[in-house]
Amino acid sequence: MAKEKIKAKILRFDPDKDKQPYFQDYDIDVNGPVSISELLALIRRNIDSTLAFRTYKCYKGSCQTCVVRYNGKVVKACATQIMPNSEITLEPAAGGKVVRDLVVDFAAM
Numbered sequence: 001m002a003k004e005k006i007k008a009k010i011l012r013f014d015p016d017k018d019k020q021p022y023f024q025d026y027d028i029d030v031n032g033p034v035s036i037s038e039l040l041a042l043i044r045r046n047i048d049s050t051l052a053f054r055t056y057k058c059y060k061g062s063c064q065t066c067v068v069r070y071n072g073k074v075v076k077a078c079a080t081q082i083m084p085n086s087e088i089t090l091e092p093a094a095g096g097k098v099v100r101d102l103v104v105d106f107a108a109m
């Protein structure tokens with residue numbers, strides 16, 4: 001059983017339903033450090049199946065499919081580790097059109 005938590009504030013937006021983006025808070029049980037990609041997968045699997053994010057392609061930090069804004073900085077989600085008991089903010093990366101939540105279409109600008 002997980003004894004540690006990460007608190008994540010994630011910007012949500014579904015253009016079909018929402019007038020404005022809004023932040024949603026999650027408390028995620030973890031067993032040690034996790035990558036942002038792993039954290040998002042834990043949320044979707046255990047807490048909220050509606051959260052949209054790009055699932056990784058290479059998982060080696062080379063394709064950049066997984067980029068998100070983490071505490072204001074653009075990072076590769078698969079290559080960025082989060083320590084237990086952290087409080088983080090995740091937003092879609094700038095530079096494209098938000099399709100839903102953390103999914104950005106970089107070709108649509």
Ligand code: FES
Pocket residue numbers: 055056057058059060061062063064065066067076077078079
């Ligand atoms: S999945 Fe390729 S850089 Fe993250």
